[in-house]
Amino acid sequence: MPEISYHLPSRPLPQPRESTLGYLLRLGDRNGHRSLAWVAQIRRQHSRPDVTLNQFLQLTTGHPEPSLHQIYGPSLPALQPAPSHLLGLKTQFWNSEHRRWCPACLRESGYWKAEWQLTLQIVCPEHGKLLQEHCPGCHKPLRWHGGELFHCFCGQDLRQARTPQADGPLQALGQLISAAFVTATGGEPAATALQQDWPSEVATLHLTRLCELLWSLGCYATFSTVTKPQKVQRHHHLKVLLPILANTARLLSNWPAVFDTFLQERVQPGREYALSLRQFLGQQLAWLHRTLAHPEFHFVRQELERFIALHWKGRITDRHHFISHGVKQRHPVISVVEASQQSCLSRDKLVTLVQQGALQGWSADHHGRRDFLMISRTSLEQFLLASGGMLNLIDSAAYLGVSKGRLKLFVERGLITPTYRPSGGKNDPVQWMFQQQVLDTFLTSVQVNAHATPDCGSLISIDQICRGYTRNGAGMVELLQAIQQGDLKMIGHNPAKVGIGGLLLSRQSFRHWFEQRQPEKTVFSLAGAARYLGIKEHVLYWLRDRGLIYDWHQAESKRMTSVHKETLDQFRQRYVWGRELAELSGYGRQSASRALINRGVWPVSGPRTDGGITYVFLREDLEHYLRVERG
Structure with missing residues (x-):
């Protein structure tokens, strides 16, 4: 098959980053050919239908292959361009359907730039104006096969068209695409400032990745109701591209707030x-x-x-x-x-x-x-x-120094709120769950420093109050509430005891508070009378049986024994026992009774008198002894 031996008379070199189709058009124009039809004529004349673009240009111009690396973009269907001319871009990102140009650049440089053939490049980065794609005379899109180098087939000079100014975001987008194109072609892009609120990563993207990003964001933002947003018809036309790229610029601005709103x-x-x-x-x-x-x-x-x-x-x-x-x-x-x-x-x-x-x-x-x-x-x-860890009912009760029953009572009365409480018939202590922080807060509300002499007779501990004055823990809840509200003042804490059981109160202030809580009660049951006197129930039984406390009443319907408050007050005024005996005599609680007996003060009831459990003395006998003793 014969080689093409025809060399064009005028063989200008390609300009930097010139369009492939534009170079073919300029090459033909310099040799008297007004359109691209000369390419097909030479190929038919020399019977080379399978020649590539570079081979065709080398045989018709004689230029070496390195000089042809300046042209980019798609070529005629019959002349297959080298992959390097397409920069790895997909077909949809090259516009070979019709021409697009900047009239000012075309007037100044005299050649068609490959950058104008990029589908997403719709703004001239140098002049900031939208590219022209319609003939200013006939207002029709100008295809590469129609018209001359600078003129439409209607005769209109393409360099005289007037294009509108693009807005700021579109200009920034055009400069971004232009810089990526120059970088992809091995050049050094002009220094352009990226929009401050745009992500800095877009400036480093390869042209291929940049086009994919801009196209994807714009299509998904524009066609929100379409099943396949990136399948856009007539996507090479400015009328279709303008809203897509405007949405792309909007998403990139104020990054990532606008993008986040788009996702929402x-x-x-x-x-x-x-x-x-x-x-x-x-x-x-x-x-x-x-x-x-x-x-x-x-x-x-x-x-x-x-x-x-x-x-x-x-x-x-x-x-x-x-x-x-x-x-x-x-x-x-x-x-x-x-x-x-x-x-x-x-x-x-x-x-x-x-x-x-x-x-x-x-x-x-x-x-x-x-x-x-x-x-x-x-x-x-x-x-x-x-929470600092979770404690079950058993561990929480031990942490507070109370029984499990009292801890449940605290929960029922609202003093402590459990994190988890078994519902239904479940009552397994392990199923309960308390936050340690909640327990610490509760302890802090009633906790004080340790007391040096916790066994002093003028003090009474919470544990002693619970044993002597309360029953089933009900009084303990009221006592703790009084402490939290400031009605009772804490004196100290017994360091030998854990939790709230070792809290110490003034015995006198506690008795005053305790008696004030019962002013309206005139009749007591046996258990209530024991709490009122501060003695145990079996001691009260003994004193009743010995006749020291009389005037008991038996209710026939309820089978309950009761006594009037007046009777109990009379008993307290006439007799003295226990801690009060130690306080008045000045002896220790364990030795007061024995010391008084040795000094001739005989009790009315007690182990050595009538076999009783607690020594009880006449207050009159004790006062007489003290007057004589103190002279």
């Missing part, structure tokens, strides 16, 4: 509780995430994953391969199973904590049914940190 608008209300991530994102956002799978789009993926972690109330699992491991580890939502493993709490306890508001939790929506409980990771961590 795409999520349907109520989908944040969807169990499936695909249901939450919807079809469009799921496709967008797959479209931006290249590593260079990491900054967009990070924002999308951050949005998922912030707004999706579902659980990210290992099957979500497209989400980074770090996001999975930091995702603020975990299942109730994971929460149970981390906290060592049963699922029932976690459900109760969510119902009580101690934990943040919700049920994920799965096919219309909400039966998958999700827990907020942050609320669980804060709960465990604030």
Whole structure:
């Protein structure tokens, strides 16, 4: 097959970054050919239908191949360009359908720039004006095969067209694309300032990645209701591209706030509780995430994953391969199973904590049914940190120094709020759960410093009050409430006892407070009379049987023995015993009775008198002895 031996008379060199079709048009114009038809004529004349673009140019111009590396963009269908001329861009990002140009640049430089053939380049980066794609005379799109180098087929000079000024965001987008194009062609882009509120990563993207990003963002933002947003008809026309690129510039501005708003608008209300991530994102956002799978789009993926972690109330699992491991580890939502493993709490306890508001939790929506409980990771961590550990009923009672029954009574009376309380018929102490911080707060409200002499006769401990003045713990609750309200003042704490049982009060102030709480009560049962006198019930039985306390009444219907308060007051005024005996005599509580007996003061009841349990003396005998003793 014969070689092409025809060399064009005029063979200008390509200009830097000149359009392939524009160079063919300029080459023909310099040799008297007004259109691109000369290429087909030479190929037919020399019978070389399979020649490539570089081979054709070398044989017709004689230029070496390195000098032809200045041209970029698609060529005629019959002349296959080298891959380096297309810069790795997809076909949709090259506009070979019709011409697009800047009249001022065409007038100044005299050649067609390859940058104008980029589908997404609609602004001249030098003049800031929209590119022209319609003939100013006939107002029709000008194809590469129609018209001359600088004129339309209607005769209109293309260099005389007037184009409107582009707005600021579109100009910034045009400069960004131009800089990426210059970099992709091995040049040094002019220094242009990136918009301050745009992500800095877009300035470092390769041209191929930049076009994919701008196209994806613009299409998904413009065609929100379309099933396949990137399938856009007539996408090479400015009328179609303008709203797409305007939305792209809007998403990149004020990054990532506007992008976050865009994502929120795409999520349907109520989908944040969807169990499936695909249901939450919807079809469009799921496709967008797959479209931006290249590593260079990491900054967009990070924002999308951050949005998922912030707004999706579902659980990210290992099957979500497209989400980074770090996001999975930091995702603020975990299942109730994971929460149970981390906290060592049963699922029932976690459900109760969510119902009580101690934990943040919700049920994920799965096919219309909400039966998958999700827990907020942050609320669980804060709960465990604030609780400082969880204690069951047995450990909590030991921590406070009270019995399990009294601790339950504290709960019933509102002094302590448990974190978890068994419901129904469950009464296992292990099922109860208290936060240690709550117990510490309760102790702090009644706790004081240790007392140097806790056995002093003028003091009385909570433990002694419970044994001598209360029954079933009811009085203890009232006592603690009086301490918290300031009605009773704490003197100190017995360091030998744990919890609230070792708290010390003034005996005199306690008796005054205790008696004031019973002013309206004139009749006491046997147990109430014992509490009123501060003695044990079996001692009261003995004193009653010996006739020291009389005037008892038997109710026939209730079978209950009662006594009037006046009778008890008379008994207290006439007799003295126990701690009061030690206080008046000046002896110790254990030795007061023996010392008085040795000094001739004989009790009316006691082990050495009538076999009684407690020594009881006449107050008159004791006062007489003290007067004589003190002279």
